[in-house]
Amino acid sequence: MYYRGHELFIAKMNDLISQSERWNMPVETDFLTLTEQSIVKDLVGSKLELTFFGGYEKAERKAAFFSPFEWEDKAHVSVLKADYDDRFGKKLSHKDLLGSLMHLGIERDQLGDLIVKEDRLFVFCVHSMAEYICTNLTQIGRHPVSFHISRPDDDLNMEREVVTINVAGTRLDAVVSALAHCSRAKAKMMIKQGFVKVNDIVLDENIQLCNNDFVSIRRTGRFRLLETSGRTRKDRLMLRLEKYI
Numbered sequence: 001m002y003y004r005g006h007e008l009f010i011a012k013m014n015d016l017i018s019q020s021e022r023w024n025m026p027v028e029t030d031f032l033t034l035t036e037q038s039i040v041k042d043l044v045g046s047k048l049e050l051t052f053f054g055g056y057e058k059a060e061r062k063a064a065f066f067s068p069f070e071w072e073d074k075a076h077v078s079v080l081k082a083d084y085d086d087r088f089g090k091k092l093s094h095k096d097l098l099g100s101l102m103h104l105g106i107e108r109d110q111l112g113d114l115i116v117k118e119d120r121l122f123v124f125c126v127h128s129m130a131e132y133i134c135t136n137l138t139q140i141g142r143h144p145v146s147f148h149i150s151r152p153d154d155d156l157n158m159e160r161e162v163v164t165i166n167v168a169g170t171r172l173d174a175v176v177s178a179l180a181h182c183s184r185a186k187a188k189m190m191i192k193q194g195f196v197k198v199n200d201i202v203l204d205e206n207i208q209l210c211n212n213d214f215v216s217i218r219r220t221g222r223f224r225l226l227e228t229s230g231r232t233r234k235d236r237l238m239l240r241l242e243k244y245i
Helices: 007-023 034-044 094-103 127-136 172-180 184-192
Strands: 027-032 049-053 062-067 077-083 111-116 120-126 160-167 196-198 214-217 221-231 237-244
Touching: 007 027, 007 034, 007 062, 027 034, 027 120, 034 049, 034 062, 077 127, 094 111, 094 120, 120 127, 160 172, 160 221, 172 184, 172 196, 172 214, 172 221, 172 237
Parallel strands: none
Antiparallel strands: 027 062, 049 062, 077 120, 111 120, 160 237, 196 214, 214 221, 221 237
16 A cells, blocks of 8 residues: 555544543544545554444545444444435436535545435445534435434445456556556646545555555546466456445
8 A cells, every 4th residue: 555645644643542541531532434444453563452433334534433442332423324316317326426425515535425325325434423414405406305313224335336447557657547547648747737636545656556555546547456367478467346336
């Protein structure tokens, strides 16, 4: 994982870890990305008991709970559910749901996974935001919605699409070029302009990507590098990535 650019987050987590150790008390965080969860695991090590909880079994974004003793209180996470009818307009997407929540002034780390099914929406959030969302999020696009506190469905999971690209190497500009269907010169310009993030950090330089690195490209999508699946006859790499839908 590429952690440069996360210095403020690391300092904040170290403060919370010290607080837990000094006062012999459990401490919880807001929702963390997969990259942030990896950082927390490295920082905590064997110092404290560490668990993550995102509201359901296959959650991606999770809150961290660390304590000098075993701690099972996870009331921090609320699950909100709403039904919707796509006859009122186009099918809703993750982007539509997230945009509506951001429009309410909610910080992203107050929200866990957002899941859009054919006729259902799920929002995982910190407990303190649940009532506010239920009261204020009543429409997404042309769709009227009514959220209520609920439980996650048994089969709930984030949808992923696996894509394969053919690249000269794992440098960021080569991967961006293949994913955004543009030249490497254009990809380098996009990186310089701040249109690309690696592990949630905006970069202005080329780097070598590693397995499990996340790449977000403006107007293209978010991807996680899974593995190198082989080489072509011309010795180019075949990379498999997950695309977030």
